[in-house]
Amino acid sequence: MSPEGSVARHRVAVLVRDGVLPMELGLVHQLLGTARSASGELLYDVRTCAPRPGMIRTDADFPIHAEHGLDVVAAADTVLVIASHESDEGLTPGGLDADLAAALRGAAGRVAAICTGSFVLAAAGLLDGRRATTHWMSADLFARTFPAVTVDADVLYVDEGEVLTSAGEAAGIDLCLHLIRSDHGSAVAAEVARRTVVPPHREGGQAQYIQRPVPEPRLTSTSEARAWALPRLAEPLTLADLAAVESMSVRTFSRRFREETGLTPMQWLTQRRLERARELLEATDHTIDRVATEAGFGTGASLRQHFALGLGVSPGAYRATFRGAGVGAGADALGDDAHV
Structure with a gap:
Protein backbone atom coordinates (compact mmCIF):
# COMPACT_ATOMS: atom_id res chain seq x y z
CA MET A 1 0.00 0.00 0.00
CA SER A 2 1.10 3.59 -0.65
CA PRO A 3 1.66 6.13 2.12
CA GLU A 4 -1.78 7.56 1.26
CA GLY A 5 -3.34 4.18 2.06
CA SER A 6 -4.42 3.49 -1.50
CA VAL A 7 -3.02 1.20 -4.18
CA ALA A 8 0.74 0.85 -4.51
CA ARG A 9 2.47 3.53 -6.54
CA HIS A 10 3.96 2.70 -9.93
CA ARG A 11 7.67 2.15 -9.28
CA VAL A 12 10.09 4.03 -11.55
CA ALA A 13 13.85 3.47 -11.61
CA VAL A 14 15.73 6.37 -13.23
CA LEU A 15 19.12 5.04 -14.32
CA VAL A 16 22.01 7.52 -14.39
CA ARG A 17 25.66 7.11 -15.34
CA ASP A 18 28.74 9.38 -15.36
CA GLY A 19 28.13 12.26 -17.75
CA VAL A 20 24.39 12.33 -17.08
CA LEU A 21 22.44 15.36 -18.32
CA PRO A 22 20.87 17.05 -15.27
CA MET A 23 17.97 18.44 -17.29
CA GLU A 24 16.82 14.96 -18.27
CA LEU A 25 17.06 13.67 -14.72
CA GLY A 26 15.18 16.67 -13.39
CA LEU A 27 12.33 16.51 -15.87
CA VAL A 28 11.58 12.87 -15.02
CA HIS A 29 11.27 13.70 -11.34
CA GLN A 30 9.29 16.86 -12.07
CA LEU A 31 6.75 15.14 -14.31
CA LEU A 32 6.39 11.58 -13.01
CA GLY A 33 7.30 12.49 -9.46
CA THR A 34 4.49 15.05 -9.14
CA ALA A 35 1.68 13.24 -10.98
CA ARG A 36 -1.34 12.86 -8.71
CA SER A 37 -4.73 11.20 -8.86
CA ALA A 38 -7.97 13.20 -8.71
CA SER A 39 -7.95 12.67 -4.93
CA GLY A 40 -4.41 14.04 -4.63
CA GLU A 41 -2.46 10.79 -4.24
CA LEU A 42 1.02 10.56 -5.74
CA LEU A 43 0.94 8.02 -8.55
CA TYR A 44 4.65 7.22 -9.01
CA ASP A 45 7.50 6.28 -6.70
CA VAL A 46 10.55 7.63 -8.55
CA ARG A 47 14.03 6.51 -7.48
CA THR A 48 17.37 7.43 -9.00
CA CYS A 49 19.84 4.58 -9.37
CA ALA A 50 23.25 3.89 -10.90
CA PRO A 51 25.29 0.83 -11.87
CA ARG A 52 27.17 1.51 -8.64
CA PRO A 53 25.61 3.74 -5.96
CA GLY A 54 27.48 6.88 -5.02
CA MET A 55 28.61 10.14 -6.59
CA ILE A 56 27.90 10.44 -10.33
CA ARG A 57 29.46 13.06 -12.60
CA THR A 58 27.13 15.21 -14.67
CA ASP A 59 27.90 17.20 -17.79
CA ALA A 60 27.61 20.34 -15.63
CA ASP A 61 29.91 21.61 -12.87
CA PHE A 62 28.22 19.61 -10.08
CA PRO A 63 27.82 15.90 -9.30
CA ILE A 64 24.76 14.06 -8.04
CA HIS A 65 24.47 11.28 -5.51
CA ALA A 66 22.66 8.10 -6.56
CA GLU A 67 21.58 6.27 -3.44
CA HIS A 68 20.33 3.12 -5.17
CA GLY A 69 21.95 0.43 -7.31
CA LEU A 70 20.72 -1.94 -10.00
CA ASP A 71 18.51 -3.82 -7.56
CA VAL A 72 16.01 -0.99 -8.03
CA VAL A 73 15.88 -1.80 -11.76
CA ALA A 74 14.78 -5.36 -11.10
CA ALA A 75 11.92 -4.22 -8.88
CA ALA A 76 10.70 -1.35 -11.09
CA ASP A 77 7.52 -1.18 -13.14
CA THR A 78 9.27 1.29 -15.46
CA VAL A 79 13.00 1.87 -16.02
CA LEU A 80 14.06 5.17 -17.58
CA VAL A 81 17.62 5.42 -18.93
CA ILE A 82 19.01 8.95 -18.96
CA ALA A 83 21.55 9.98 -21.60
CA SER A 84 25.28 10.28 -20.99
CA HIS A 85 27.29 11.98 -23.71
CA GLU A 86 30.47 10.58 -22.15
CA SER A 87 29.74 7.05 -23.22
CA ASP A 88 26.54 6.54 -25.20
CA GLU A 89 27.78 7.12 -28.73
CA GLY A 90 30.75 4.82 -28.16
CA LEU A 91 28.55 1.83 -27.34
CA THR A 92 28.34 -1.12 -29.74
CA PRO A 93 26.21 -4.28 -29.86
CA GLY A 94 27.10 -6.35 -26.83
CA GLY A 95 29.49 -3.65 -25.58
CA LEU A 96 27.52 -2.63 -22.51
CA ASP A 97 28.72 -3.39 -19.00
CA ALA A 98 27.62 -6.98 -18.31
CA ASP A 99 25.86 -6.24 -15.03
CA LEU A 100 23.97 -3.31 -16.50
CA ALA A 101 22.99 -5.25 -19.61
CA ALA A 102 21.73 -8.13 -17.51
CA ALA A 103 19.72 -5.78 -15.28
CA LEU A 104 18.04 -4.12 -18.25
CA ARG A 105 17.28 -7.41 -19.99
CA GLY A 106 15.90 -8.78 -16.75
CA ALA A 107 13.65 -5.81 -15.99
CA ALA A 108 10.13 -7.03 -15.27
CA GLY A 109 8.42 -3.82 -16.45
CA ARG A 110 8.76 -1.55 -19.44
CA VAL A 111 12.10 0.08 -20.28
CA ALA A 112 12.47 3.54 -21.81
CA ALA A 113 15.30 5.85 -22.83
CA ILE A 114 15.68 9.58 -23.31
CA CYS A 115 17.92 11.05 -26.03
CA THR A 116 21.08 8.96 -26.61
CA GLY A 117 20.04 6.65 -23.79
CA SER A 118 18.64 4.65 -26.71
CA PHE A 119 22.24 3.54 -27.42
CA VAL A 120 22.20 1.79 -24.03
CA LEU A 121 19.01 -0.12 -24.84
CA ALA A 122 20.35 -1.06 -28.25
CA ALA A 123 23.68 -2.24 -26.83
CA ALA A 124 21.73 -4.43 -24.40
CA GLY A 125 19.88 -5.99 -27.35
CA LEU A 126 16.48 -4.63 -26.31
CA LEU A 127 15.85 -2.80 -29.59
CA ASP A 128 16.72 -5.55 -32.08
CA GLY A 129 13.91 -5.91 -34.59
CA ARG A 130 12.14 -2.86 -33.18
CA ARG A 131 11.57 0.72 -34.25
CA ALA A 132 13.35 3.37 -32.18
CA THR A 133 14.47 6.98 -32.18
CA THR A 134 17.26 9.06 -30.67
CA HIS A 135 18.58 12.62 -30.98
CA TRP A 136 18.61 13.56 -34.67
CA MET A 137 22.30 14.47 -34.53
CA SER A 138 23.11 10.91 -33.43
CA ALA A 139 20.60 9.09 -35.64
CA ASP A 140 22.98 8.23 -38.49
CA LEU A 141 25.60 6.83 -36.11
CA PHE A 142 22.88 4.92 -34.27
CA ALA A 143 21.63 3.36 -37.51
CA ARG A 144 25.15 2.36 -38.60
CA THR A 145 26.08 0.93 -35.22
CA PHE A 146 22.85 -1.00 -34.66
CA PRO A 147 21.61 -2.22 -38.06
CA ALA A 148 19.09 -4.56 -36.38
CA VAL A 149 17.15 -1.50 -35.19
CA THR A 150 14.79 0.48 -37.42
CA VAL A 151 15.65 4.13 -36.73
CA ASP A 152 13.02 6.86 -37.11
CA ALA A 153 14.75 10.21 -36.66
CA ASP A 154 11.66 12.30 -37.44
CA VAL A 155 9.60 11.60 -34.32
CA LEU A 156 9.70 12.82 -30.72
CA TYR A 157 9.26 9.35 -29.24
CA VAL A 158 8.53 5.76 -30.22
CA ASP A 159 6.32 3.43 -28.17
CA GLU A 160 6.99 -0.23 -28.90
CA GLY A 161 4.96 -1.43 -25.94
CA GLU A 162 7.49 -2.75 -23.45
CA VAL A 163 10.34 -0.63 -24.86
CA LEU A 164 10.16 3.12 -25.57
CA THR A 165 12.68 5.66 -26.86
CA SER A 166 12.62 9.43 -27.22
CA ALA A 167 14.55 12.08 -29.10
CA GLY A 168 16.62 14.94 -27.63
CA GLU A 169 16.46 16.16 -24.04
CA ALA A 170 13.19 18.10 -24.26
CA ALA A 171 11.52 15.14 -25.97
CA GLY A 172 11.87 13.42 -22.60
CA ILE A 173 8.99 15.67 -21.53
CA ASP A 174 6.86 14.31 -24.37
CA LEU A 175 7.80 10.76 -23.41
CA CYS A 176 7.02 11.23 -19.72
CA LEU A 177 3.64 12.79 -20.48
CA HIS A 178 2.93 9.89 -22.83
CA LEU A 179 3.74 7.43 -20.04
CA ILE A 180 1.46 9.26 -17.63
CA ARG A 181 -1.30 9.40 -20.24
CA SER A 182 -0.94 5.69 -20.95
CA ASP A 183 -0.99 4.79 -17.25
CA HIS A 184 -3.59 7.19 -15.88
CA GLY A 185 -5.38 8.93 -18.74
CA SER A 186 -5.26 12.27 -20.50
CA ALA A 187 -6.75 14.29 -17.62
CA VAL A 188 -3.87 13.42 -15.26
CA ALA A 189 -1.28 14.05 -17.99
CA ALA A 190 -2.89 17.38 -18.87
CA GLU A 191 -2.81 18.48 -15.23
CA VAL A 192 0.90 17.61 -14.95
CA ALA A 193 1.58 19.51 -18.19
CA ARG A 194 -0.42 22.51 -16.97
CA ARG A 195 1.43 22.63 -13.67
CA THR A 196 4.79 22.35 -15.44
CA VAL A 197 3.76 24.95 -18.05
CA VAL A 198 4.38 22.71 -21.06
CA PRO A 199 1.93 21.62 -23.79
CA PRO A 200 0.21 18.25 -23.19
CA HIS A 201 0.96 17.43 -26.84
CA ARG A 202 3.75 18.98 -28.89
CA GLU A 203 3.15 19.38 -32.59
CA GLY A 204 5.27 17.46 -35.05
CA GLY A 205 8.54 15.62 -34.62
CA GLN A 206 12.29 16.14 -34.81
CA ALA A 207 12.19 16.92 -38.52
CA GLN A 208 11.41 20.56 -37.78
CA TYR A 209 14.61 20.94 -35.70
CA ILE A 210 17.12 19.33 -38.06
CA GLN A 211 19.65 21.76 -39.47
CA ARG A 212 19.55 21.59 -43.26
CA PRO A 213 22.85 21.52 -45.19
CA VAL A 214 21.50 24.17 -47.60
CA PRO A 215 19.58 27.13 -46.18
CA GLU A 216 15.94 27.18 -47.25
CA PRO A 217 13.66 30.18 -47.65
CA ARG A 218 11.25 30.67 -44.79
CA LEU A 219 8.15 28.58 -45.35
CA THR A 220 4.63 29.86 -44.96
CA SER A 221 3.22 28.30 -41.80
CA THR A 222 0.32 25.86 -41.90
CA SER A 223 -0.58 26.65 -38.28
CA GLU A 224 -3.72 28.56 -39.25
CA ALA A 225 -5.15 25.43 -40.87
CA ARG A 226 -4.41 23.39 -37.75
CA ALA A 227 -6.05 25.98 -35.52
CA TRP A 228 -9.05 26.08 -37.87
CA ALA A 229 -9.42 22.29 -37.85
CA LEU A 230 -9.32 21.68 -34.08
CA PRO A 231 -12.83 22.98 -33.26
CA ARG A 232 -14.17 21.22 -36.38
CA LEU A 233 -12.93 17.68 -35.74
CA ALA A 234 -16.50 16.33 -35.88
CA GLU A 235 -16.87 17.58 -39.45
CA PRO A 236 -15.80 15.55 -42.54
CA LEU A 237 -12.66 17.61 -43.19
CA THR A 238 -10.70 17.00 -46.38
CA LEU A 239 -7.17 17.80 -47.44
CA ALA A 240 -8.59 20.35 -49.87
CA ASP A 241 -10.46 22.06 -46.99
CA LEU A 242 -7.24 22.44 -44.98
CA ALA A 243 -5.25 23.68 -47.98
CA ALA A 244 -7.93 26.25 -48.78
CA VAL A 245 -7.56 27.83 -45.32
CA GLU A 246 -3.94 28.65 -46.19
CA GLU A 275 -7.10 12.50 -28.53
CA ARG A 276 -10.61 13.96 -28.64
CA ALA A 277 -12.16 10.49 -28.43
CA ARG A 278 -9.98 9.62 -25.43
CA GLU A 279 -11.06 12.79 -23.65
CA LEU A 280 -14.73 12.01 -24.31
CA LEU A 281 -14.38 8.41 -23.13
CA GLU A 282 -12.73 9.56 -19.91
CA ALA A 283 -14.91 12.56 -19.13
CA THR A 284 -18.42 11.72 -20.43
CA ASP A 285 -21.02 8.94 -20.43
CA HIS A 286 -21.52 9.19 -24.19
CA THR A 287 -22.16 5.97 -26.09
CA ILE A 288 -19.40 4.73 -28.38
CA ASP A 289 -21.34 5.87 -31.44
CA ARG A 290 -21.75 9.37 -30.02
CA VAL A 291 -18.05 9.56 -29.14
CA ALA A 292 -17.23 8.47 -32.68
CA THR A 293 -19.47 11.20 -34.11
CA GLU A 294 -18.17 14.00 -31.91
CA ALA A 295 -14.53 13.00 -32.47
CA GLY A 296 -14.97 12.90 -36.24
CA PHE A 297 -14.76 9.16 -36.90
CA GLY A 298 -18.38 8.94 -37.99
CA THR A 299 -19.25 5.45 -36.76
CA GLY A 300 -18.47 3.25 -33.80
CA ALA A 301 -16.90 0.71 -36.15
CA SER A 302 -14.48 3.33 -37.50
CA LEU A 303 -13.62 4.46 -33.96
CA ARG A 304 -12.90 0.90 -32.87
CA GLN A 305 -10.69 0.35 -35.90
CA HIS A 306 -8.63 3.47 -35.21
CA PHE A 307 -8.35 2.63 -31.50
CA ALA A 308 -7.10 -0.85 -32.35
CA LEU A 309 -4.50 0.53 -34.77
CA GLY A 310 -3.43 3.51 -32.68
CA LEU A 311 -3.77 2.28 -29.10
CA GLY A 312 -4.10 -1.49 -29.29
CA VAL A 313 -7.35 -1.55 -27.27
CA SER A 314 -11.06 -1.07 -27.89
CA PRO A 315 -12.83 2.14 -26.83
CA GLY A 316 -14.76 0.20 -24.19
CA ALA A 317 -11.57 -1.28 -22.72
CA TYR A 318 -9.98 2.16 -22.70
CA ARG A 319 -12.94 3.64 -20.84
CA ALA A 320 -12.96 0.76 -18.35
CA THR A 321 -9.28 1.40 -17.61
CA PHE A 322 -9.34 5.18 -17.28
CA ARG A 323 -12.88 5.86 -16.14
CA GLY A 324 -14.27 2.63 -14.75
CA ALA A 325 -17.01 0.52 -16.33
CA GLY A 326 -19.39 1.24 -13.46
CA VAL A 327 -19.18 5.03 -13.67
CA GLY A 328 -22.09 7.11 -14.91
CA ALA A 329 -24.20 5.34 -17.49
CA GLY A 330 -22.44 2.03 -16.88
CA ALA A 331 -23.01 -0.60 -19.57
CA ASP A 332 -25.01 1.85 -21.70
CA ALA A 333 -21.97 4.15 -21.84
CA LEU A 334 -20.09 1.41 -23.65
CA GLY A 335 -22.62 1.35 -26.46
CA ASP A 336 -22.27 -1.70 -28.64
CA ASP A 337 -18.54 -1.97 -27.90
CA ALA A 338 -19.19 -4.93 -25.60
CA HIS A 339 -20.23 -6.98 -28.61
CA VAL A 340 -16.92 -6.56 -30.45
Whole structure:
Protein backbone atom coordinates (compact mmCIF):
# COMPACT_ATOMS: atom_id res chain seq x y z
CA MET A 1 0.00 0.00 0.00
CA SER A 2 1.10 3.59 -0.65
CA PRO A 3 1.66 6.13 2.12
CA GLU A 4 -1.78 7.56 1.26
CA GLY A 5 -3.34 4.18 2.06
CA SER A 6 -4.42 3.49 -1.50
CA VAL A 7 -3.02 1.20 -4.18
CA ALA A 8 0.74 0.85 -4.51
CA ARG A 9 2.47 3.53 -6.54
CA HIS A 10 3.96 2.70 -9.93
CA ARG A 11 7.67 2.15 -9.28
CA VAL A 12 10.09 4.03 -11.55
CA ALA A 13 13.85 3.47 -11.61
CA VAL A 14 15.73 6.37 -13.23
CA LEU A 15 19.12 5.04 -14.32
CA VAL A 16 22.01 7.52 -14.39
CA ARG A 17 25.66 7.11 -15.34
CA ASP A 18 28.74 9.38 -15.36
CA GLY A 19 28.13 12.26 -17.75
CA VAL A 20 24.39 12.33 -17.08
CA LEU A 21 22.44 15.36 -18.32
CA PRO A 22 20.87 17.05 -15.27
CA MET A 23 17.97 18.44 -17.29
CA GLU A 24 16.82 14.96 -18.27
CA LEU A 25 17.06 13.67 -14.72
CA GLY A 26 15.18 16.67 -13.39
CA LEU A 27 12.33 16.51 -15.87
CA VAL A 28 11.58 12.87 -15.02
CA HIS A 29 11.27 13.70 -11.34
CA GLN A 30 9.29 16.86 -12.07
CA LEU A 31 6.75 15.14 -14.31
CA LEU A 32 6.39 11.58 -13.01
CA GLY A 33 7.30 12.49 -9.46
CA THR A 34 4.49 15.05 -9.14
CA ALA A 35 1.68 13.24 -10.98
CA ARG A 36 -1.34 12.86 -8.71
CA SER A 37 -4.73 11.20 -8.86
CA ALA A 38 -7.97 13.20 -8.71
CA SER A 39 -7.95 12.67 -4.93
CA GLY A 40 -4.41 14.04 -4.63
CA GLU A 41 -2.46 10.79 -4.24
CA LEU A 42 1.02 10.56 -5.74
CA LEU A 43 0.94 8.02 -8.55
CA TYR A 44 4.65 7.22 -9.01
CA ASP A 45 7.50 6.28 -6.70
CA VAL A 46 10.55 7.63 -8.55
CA ARG A 47 14.03 6.51 -7.48
CA THR A 48 17.37 7.43 -9.00
CA CYS A 49 19.84 4.58 -9.37
CA ALA A 50 23.25 3.89 -10.90
CA PRO A 51 25.29 0.83 -11.87
CA ARG A 52 27.17 1.51 -8.64
CA PRO A 53 25.61 3.74 -5.96
CA GLY A 54 27.48 6.88 -5.02
CA MET A 55 28.61 10.14 -6.59
CA ILE A 56 27.90 10.44 -10.33
CA ARG A 57 29.46 13.06 -12.60
CA THR A 58 27.13 15.21 -14.67
CA ASP A 59 27.90 17.20 -17.79
CA ALA A 60 27.61 20.34 -15.63
CA ASP A 61 29.91 21.61 -12.87
CA PHE A 62 28.22 19.61 -10.08
CA PRO A 63 27.82 15.90 -9.30
CA ILE A 64 24.76 14.06 -8.04
CA HIS A 65 24.47 11.28 -5.51
CA ALA A 66 22.66 8.10 -6.56
CA GLU A 67 21.58 6.27 -3.44
CA HIS A 68 20.33 3.12 -5.17
CA GLY A 69 21.95 0.43 -7.31
CA LEU A 70 20.72 -1.94 -10.00
CA ASP A 71 18.51 -3.82 -7.56
CA VAL A 72 16.01 -0.99 -8.03
CA VAL A 73 15.88 -1.80 -11.76
CA ALA A 74 14.78 -5.36 -11.10
CA ALA A 75 11.92 -4.22 -8.88
CA ALA A 76 10.70 -1.35 -11.09
CA ASP A 77 7.52 -1.18 -13.14
CA THR A 78 9.27 1.29 -15.46
CA VAL A 79 13.00 1.87 -16.02
CA LEU A 80 14.06 5.17 -17.58
CA VAL A 81 17.62 5.42 -18.93
CA ILE A 82 19.01 8.95 -18.96
CA ALA A 83 21.55 9.98 -21.60
CA SER A 84 25.28 10.28 -20.99
CA HIS A 85 27.29 11.98 -23.71
CA GLU A 86 30.47 10.58 -22.15
CA SER A 87 29.74 7.05 -23.22
CA ASP A 88 26.54 6.54 -25.20
CA GLU A 89 27.78 7.12 -28.73
CA GLY A 90 30.75 4.82 -28.16
CA LEU A 91 28.55 1.83 -27.34
CA THR A 92 28.34 -1.12 -29.74
CA PRO A 93 26.21 -4.28 -29.86
CA GLY A 94 27.10 -6.35 -26.83
CA GLY A 95 29.49 -3.65 -25.58
CA LEU A 96 27.52 -2.63 -22.51
CA ASP A 97 28.72 -3.39 -19.00
CA ALA A 98 27.62 -6.98 -18.31
CA ASP A 99 25.86 -6.24 -15.03
CA LEU A 100 23.97 -3.31 -16.50
CA ALA A 101 22.99 -5.25 -19.61
CA ALA A 102 21.73 -8.13 -17.51
CA ALA A 103 19.72 -5.78 -15.28
CA LEU A 104 18.04 -4.12 -18.25
CA ARG A 105 17.28 -7.41 -19.99
CA GLY A 106 15.90 -8.78 -16.75
CA ALA A 107 13.65 -5.81 -15.99
CA ALA A 108 10.13 -7.03 -15.27
CA GLY A 109 8.42 -3.82 -16.45
CA ARG A 110 8.76 -1.55 -19.44
CA VAL A 111 12.10 0.08 -20.28
CA ALA A 112 12.47 3.54 -21.81
CA ALA A 113 15.30 5.85 -22.83
CA ILE A 114 15.68 9.58 -23.31
CA CYS A 115 17.92 11.05 -26.03
CA THR A 116 21.08 8.96 -26.61
CA GLY A 117 20.04 6.65 -23.79
CA SER A 118 18.64 4.65 -26.71
CA PHE A 119 22.24 3.54 -27.42
CA VAL A 120 22.20 1.79 -24.03
CA LEU A 121 19.01 -0.12 -24.84
CA ALA A 122 20.35 -1.06 -28.25
CA ALA A 123 23.68 -2.24 -26.83
CA ALA A 124 21.73 -4.43 -24.40
CA GLY A 125 19.88 -5.99 -27.35
CA LEU A 126 16.48 -4.63 -26.31
CA LEU A 127 15.85 -2.80 -29.59
CA ASP A 128 16.72 -5.55 -32.08
CA GLY A 129 13.91 -5.91 -34.59
CA ARG A 130 12.14 -2.86 -33.18
CA ARG A 131 11.57 0.72 -34.25
CA ALA A 132 13.35 3.37 -32.18
CA THR A 133 14.47 6.98 -32.18
CA THR A 134 17.26 9.06 -30.67
CA HIS A 135 18.58 12.62 -30.98
CA TRP A 136 18.61 13.56 -34.67
CA MET A 137 22.30 14.47 -34.53
CA SER A 138 23.11 10.91 -33.43
CA ALA A 139 20.60 9.09 -35.64
CA ASP A 140 22.98 8.23 -38.49
CA LEU A 141 25.60 6.83 -36.11
CA PHE A 142 22.88 4.92 -34.27
CA ALA A 143 21.63 3.36 -37.51
CA ARG A 144 25.15 2.36 -38.60
CA THR A 145 26.08 0.93 -35.22
CA PHE A 146 22.85 -1.00 -34.66
CA PRO A 147 21.61 -2.22 -38.06
CA ALA A 148 19.09 -4.56 -36.38
CA VAL A 149 17.15 -1.50 -35.19
CA THR A 150 14.79 0.48 -37.42
CA VAL A 151 15.65 4.13 -36.73
CA ASP A 152 13.02 6.86 -37.11
CA ALA A 153 14.75 10.21 -36.66
CA ASP A 154 11.66 12.30 -37.44
CA VAL A 155 9.60 11.60 -34.32
CA LEU A 156 9.70 12.82 -30.72
CA TYR A 157 9.26 9.35 -29.24
CA VAL A 158 8.53 5.76 -30.22
CA ASP A 159 6.32 3.43 -28.17
CA GLU A 160 6.99 -0.23 -28.90
CA GLY A 161 4.96 -1.43 -25.94
CA GLU A 162 7.49 -2.75 -23.45
CA VAL A 163 10.34 -0.63 -24.86
CA LEU A 164 10.16 3.12 -25.57
CA THR A 165 12.68 5.66 -26.86
CA SER A 166 12.62 9.43 -27.22
CA ALA A 167 14.55 12.08 -29.10
CA GLY A 168 16.62 14.94 -27.63
CA GLU A 169 16.46 16.16 -24.04
CA ALA A 170 13.19 18.10 -24.26
CA ALA A 171 11.52 15.14 -25.97
CA GLY A 172 11.87 13.42 -22.60
CA ILE A 173 8.99 15.67 -21.53
CA ASP A 174 6.86 14.31 -24.37
CA LEU A 175 7.80 10.76 -23.41
CA CYS A 176 7.02 11.23 -19.72
CA LEU A 177 3.64 12.79 -20.48
CA HIS A 178 2.93 9.89 -22.83
CA LEU A 179 3.74 7.43 -20.04
CA ILE A 180 1.46 9.26 -17.63
CA ARG A 181 -1.30 9.40 -20.24
CA SER A 182 -0.94 5.69 -20.95
CA ASP A 183 -0.99 4.79 -17.25
CA HIS A 184 -3.59 7.19 -15.88
CA GLY A 185 -5.38 8.93 -18.74
CA SER A 186 -5.26 12.27 -20.50
CA ALA A 187 -6.75 14.29 -17.62
CA VAL A 188 -3.87 13.42 -15.26
CA ALA A 189 -1.28 14.05 -17.99
CA ALA A 190 -2.89 17.38 -18.87
CA GLU A 191 -2.81 18.48 -15.23
CA VAL A 192 0.90 17.61 -14.95
CA ALA A 193 1.58 19.51 -18.19
CA ARG A 194 -0.42 22.51 -16.97
CA ARG A 195 1.43 22.63 -13.67
CA THR A 196 4.79 22.35 -15.44
CA VAL A 197 3.76 24.95 -18.05
CA VAL A 198 4.38 22.71 -21.06
CA PRO A 199 1.93 21.62 -23.79
CA PRO A 200 0.21 18.25 -23.19
CA HIS A 201 0.96 17.43 -26.84
CA ARG A 202 3.75 18.98 -28.89
CA GLU A 203 3.15 19.38 -32.59
CA GLY A 204 5.27 17.46 -35.05
CA GLY A 205 8.54 15.62 -34.62
CA GLN A 206 12.29 16.14 -34.81
CA ALA A 207 12.19 16.92 -38.52
CA GLN A 208 11.41 20.56 -37.78
CA TYR A 209 14.61 20.94 -35.70
CA ILE A 210 17.12 19.33 -38.06
CA GLN A 211 19.65 21.76 -39.47
CA ARG A 212 19.55 21.59 -43.26
CA PRO A 213 22.85 21.52 -45.19
CA VAL A 214 21.50 24.17 -47.60
CA PRO A 215 19.58 27.13 -46.18
CA GLU A 216 15.94 27.18 -47.25
CA PRO A 217 13.66 30.18 -47.65
CA ARG A 218 11.25 30.67 -44.79
CA LEU A 219 8.15 28.58 -45.35
CA THR A 220 4.63 29.86 -44.96
CA SER A 221 3.22 28.30 -41.80
CA THR A 222 0.32 25.86 -41.90
CA SER A 223 -0.58 26.65 -38.28
CA GLU A 224 -3.72 28.56 -39.25
CA ALA A 225 -5.15 25.43 -40.87
CA ARG A 226 -4.41 23.39 -37.75
CA ALA A 227 -6.05 25.98 -35.52
CA TRP A 228 -9.05 26.08 -37.87
CA ALA A 229 -9.42 22.29 -37.85
CA LEU A 230 -9.32 21.68 -34.08
CA PRO A 231 -12.83 22.98 -33.26
CA ARG A 232 -14.17 21.22 -36.38
CA LEU A 233 -12.93 17.68 -35.74
CA ALA A 234 -16.50 16.33 -35.88
CA GLU A 235 -16.87 17.58 -39.45
CA PRO A 236 -15.80 15.55 -42.54
CA LEU A 237 -12.66 17.61 -43.19
CA THR A 238 -10.70 17.00 -46.38
CA LEU A 239 -7.17 17.80 -47.44
CA ALA A 240 -8.59 20.35 -49.87
CA ASP A 241 -10.46 22.06 -46.99
CA LEU A 242 -7.24 22.44 -44.98
CA ALA A 243 -5.25 23.68 -47.98
CA ALA A 244 -7.93 26.25 -48.78
CA VAL A 245 -7.56 27.83 -45.32
CA GLU A 246 -3.94 28.65 -46.19
CA SER A 247 -4.78 29.53 -49.83
CA MET A 248 -2.35 26.86 -51.04
CA SER A 249 -2.57 24.07 -53.53
CA VAL A 250 -3.05 20.64 -52.00
CA ARG A 251 0.43 19.59 -53.10
CA THR A 252 2.18 22.64 -51.61
CA PHE A 253 0.14 22.47 -48.42
CA SER A 254 0.91 18.76 -47.92
CA ARG A 255 4.64 19.29 -48.42
CA ARG A 256 4.85 22.26 -46.06
CA PHE A 257 2.63 20.59 -43.46
CA ARG A 258 4.94 17.59 -43.32
CA GLU A 259 8.04 19.80 -43.13
CA GLU A 260 6.56 21.63 -40.15
CA THR A 261 5.00 18.76 -38.22
CA GLY A 262 6.66 15.55 -39.41
CA LEU A 263 3.18 14.18 -40.26
CA THR A 264 0.86 14.21 -43.23
CA PRO A 265 -2.26 16.36 -42.74
CA MET A 266 -4.45 13.28 -42.47
CA GLN A 267 -2.13 11.61 -39.95
CA TRP A 268 -2.24 14.77 -37.85
CA LEU A 269 -6.03 14.92 -38.11
CA THR A 270 -6.38 11.28 -37.05
CA GLN A 271 -4.13 11.86 -34.02
CA ARG A 272 -6.17 14.88 -32.92
CA ARG A 273 -9.41 12.91 -33.33
CA LEU A 274 -8.03 10.04 -31.27
CA GLU A 275 -7.10 12.50 -28.53
CA ARG A 276 -10.61 13.96 -28.64
CA ALA A 277 -12.16 10.49 -28.43
CA ARG A 278 -9.98 9.62 -25.43
CA GLU A 279 -11.06 12.79 -23.65
CA LEU A 280 -14.73 12.01 -24.31
CA LEU A 281 -14.38 8.41 -23.13
CA GLU A 282 -12.73 9.56 -19.91
CA ALA A 283 -14.91 12.56 -19.13
CA THR A 284 -18.42 11.72 -20.43
CA ASP A 285 -21.02 8.94 -20.43
CA HIS A 286 -21.52 9.19 -24.19
CA THR A 287 -22.16 5.97 -26.09
CA ILE A 288 -19.40 4.73 -28.38
CA ASP A 289 -21.34 5.87 -31.44
CA ARG A 290 -21.75 9.37 -30.02
CA VAL A 291 -18.05 9.56 -29.14
CA ALA A 292 -17.23 8.47 -32.68
CA THR A 293 -19.47 11.20 -34.11
CA GLU A 294 -18.17 14.00 -31.91
CA ALA A 295 -14.53 13.00 -32.47
CA GLY A 296 -14.97 12.90 -36.24
CA PHE A 297 -14.76 9.16 -36.90
CA GLY A 298 -18.38 8.94 -37.99
CA THR A 299 -19.25 5.45 -36.76
CA GLY A 300 -18.47 3.25 -33.80
CA ALA A 301 -16.90 0.71 -36.15
CA SER A 302 -14.48 3.33 -37.50
CA LEU A 303 -13.62 4.46 -33.96
CA ARG A 304 -12.90 0.90 -32.87
CA GLN A 305 -10.69 0.35 -35.90
CA HIS A 306 -8.63 3.47 -35.21
CA PHE A 307 -8.35 2.63 -31.50
CA ALA A 308 -7.10 -0.85 -32.35
CA LEU A 309 -4.50 0.53 -34.77
CA GLY A 310 -3.43 3.51 -32.68
CA LEU A 311 -3.77 2.28 -29.10
CA GLY A 312 -4.10 -1.49 -29.29
CA VAL A 313 -7.35 -1.55 -27.27
CA SER A 314 -11.06 -1.07 -27.89
CA PRO A 315 -12.83 2.14 -26.83
CA GLY A 316 -14.76 0.20 -24.19
CA ALA A 317 -11.57 -1.28 -22.72
CA TYR A 318 -9.98 2.16 -22.70
CA ARG A 319 -12.94 3.64 -20.84
CA ALA A 320 -12.96 0.76 -18.35
CA THR A 321 -9.28 1.40 -17.61
CA PHE A 322 -9.34 5.18 -17.28
CA ARG A 323 -12.88 5.86 -16.14
CA GLY A 324 -14.27 2.63 -14.75
CA ALA A 325 -17.01 0.52 -16.33
CA GLY A 326 -19.39 1.24 -13.46
CA VAL A 327 -19.18 5.03 -13.67
CA GLY A 328 -22.09 7.11 -14.91
CA ALA A 329 -24.20 5.34 -17.49
CA GLY A 330 -22.44 2.03 -16.88
CA ALA A 331 -23.01 -0.60 -19.57
CA ASP A 332 -25.01 1.85 -21.70
CA ALA A 333 -21.97 4.15 -21.84
CA LEU A 334 -20.09 1.41 -23.65
CA GLY A 335 -22.62 1.35 -26.46
CA ASP A 336 -22.27 -1.70 -28.64
CA ASP A 337 -18.54 -1.97 -27.90
CA ALA A 338 -19.19 -4.93 -25.60
CA HIS A 339 -20.23 -6.98 -28.61
CA VAL A 340 -16.92 -6.56 -30.45
